[in-house]
Amino acid sequence: LVLSNEHPLNDGRTAASPLVRALRGDRPDRPPVWFMRQAGRSLPEYRALRAETPMLEACLTPELAAEITLQPVRRHGVDAAVFFSDIVVPMLLAGLDVELVAGRGPVFATPVRTAADVARVRAEHPVERLRERLGPISEAVGQCIAELGGTPLIGFAGAPFTIAAYLVEGGPSRDHLRARSLMHSDPEAWRDLLAWTAELSGAFLVAQVEAGASAVQLFDSWAGSLSLADYRERVAPASRAALAPVLGSVPAIHFAVGSGHLLEEIALVGGEPGAVAVGVDWRTPLDEAIARLGNRTPVQGNIDPAFLDAPPAVLEAHVRDVIARGASAPGHVLNLGHGVPPTADPTVLTRIVELAHA
Numbered sequence: 001l002v003l004s005n006e007h008p009l010n011d012g013r014t015a016a017s018p019l020v021r022a023l024r025g026d027r028p029d030r031p032p033v034w035f036m037r038q039a040g041r042s043l044p045e046y047r048a049l050r051a052e053t054p055m056l057e058a059c060l061t062p063e064l065a066a067e068i069t070l071q072p073v074r075r076h077g078v079d080a081a082v083f084f085s086d087i088v089v090p091m092l093l094a095g096l097d098v099e100l101v102a103g104r105g106p107v108f109a110t111p112v113r114t115a116a117d118v119a120r121v122r123a124e125h126p127v128e129r130l131r132e133r134l135g136p137i138s139e140a141v142g143q144c145i146a147e148l149g150g151t152p153l154i155g156f157a158g159a160p161f162t163i164a165a166y167l168v169e170g171g172p173s174r175d176h177l178r179a180r181s182l183m184h185s186d187p188e189a190w191r192d193l194l195a196w197t198a199e200l201s202g203a204f205l206v207a208q209v210e211a212g213a214s215a216v217q218l219f220d221s222w223a224g225s226l227s228l229a230d231y232r233e234r235v236a237p238a239s240r241a242a243l244a245p246v247l248g249s250v251p252a253i254h255f256a257v258g259s260g261h262l263l264e265e266i267a268l269v270g271g272e273p274g275a276v277a278v279g280v281d282w283r284t285p286l287d288e289a290i291a292r293l294g295n296r297t298p299v300q301g302n303i304d305p306a307f308l309d310a311p312p313a314v315l316e317a318h319v320r321d322v323i324a325r326g327a328s329a330p331g332h333v334l335n336l337g338h339g340v341p342p343t344a345d346p347t348v349l350t351r352i353v354e355l356a357h358a
């Protein structure tokens with residue numbers, strides 16, 4: 001993917017931003033900071049804006065998606081915006097029947113459980129169909145970029161396994177047993193399914209980058225349920241394929257929840273060590289993750305969201321500890337170890353930004 005001369009990474013706006021520098025393995029004076037799920041449920045201004053609009057409709061209304069993306073940047077002064085959307089938006093645009101059920105998550109009307117289901121879903125919802133419908137996404141990203149100036153926008157997509165897990169289960173599940181069963185009962189159908197989800201995620205990333213995103217993050221929320229061997233052989237190649245279209249054009253972050261046992265493989269999704277930054281969840285101390293990755297990989301994380309409600313001095317000590325543990329990495333982006341909880345007090349997030357910037 002070749003970025004235009006007007007892309008924020010090429011025209012002098014974001015290339016020297018603390019976020020881009022850290023993701024490229026540099027150490028700016030202070031760690032850049034943003035929060036996964038910073039746009040959304042924790043902000044009263046978001047809840048007011050969304051009051052009459054269903055989530056997926058908001059995602060496909062450029063003015064709304066852009067405004068929601070910008071809210072936390074204005075409020076907290078974070079070092080990056082993350083595009084407001086959802087991991088199922090590419091599926092929706094490709095024509096799948098998916099709903100976001102409040103308090104539960106994505107639910108697909110027709111689960112994909114057999115080789116015939118996989119063949120059907122691929123034939124009926126080809127990536128071309130998604131590409132034709134990405135206009136509202138490009139438009140929303142463009143509106144964000146116009147206001148962000150030197151603050152980079154992070155584009156994102158769900159990783160092929162997480163998307164496939166929702167599709168096979170038909171909705172959220174605890175252990176993803178049906179998805180993991182298909183992987184072993186019909187490896188070929190599984191490979192085809194992940195090749196297709198990877199194509200959709202890749203196309204979604206490309207649209208955001210072409211429209212001006214200066215970095216991307218791949219979210220693998222469910223990879224933690226996999227064994228190392230299954231992850232390496234049956235999932236990582238698809239995640240690599242999803243990132244491949246944008247790798248080399250913009251820095252990438254690869255984040256998988258509960259994946260301490262997979263860390264080395266997560267890092268290798270870029271092909272070689274250091275090609276992607278690794279998002280570390282709160283369970284693995286950052287210094288331990290950095291050492292396991294050979295001190296060659298930029299990292300992101302990993303404030304435990306459970307500390308957000310703690311007394312200010314306790315939270316501050318935890319944040320300082322995370323920053324200190326991140327010091328041995330070639331680059332460190334301060335973030336939570338998972339998304340902002342809906343109950344988080346937004347003033348606490350602002351305080352973390354001030355602390356990181358002090």
Ligand code: CP3
Nearest residue numbers: 036037038040041085086087100102103104105219221339
């Ligand atoms: O902030 C909000 O909760 C409001 C908007 C919203 C998002 N997703 C934004 C989002 C809503 C209502 C959803 C629905 C949804 N999708 C849920 C929650 C269901 C509920 O009501 O409790 C879930 C679990 C999904 C699926 C999903 N989306 C996953 C697994 C992920 C990956 C990250 C993770 O939490 O593990 C997402 C990404 C997501 N959803 C982002 C946003 C803005 C990603 C970008 C970011 O970090 O901000």
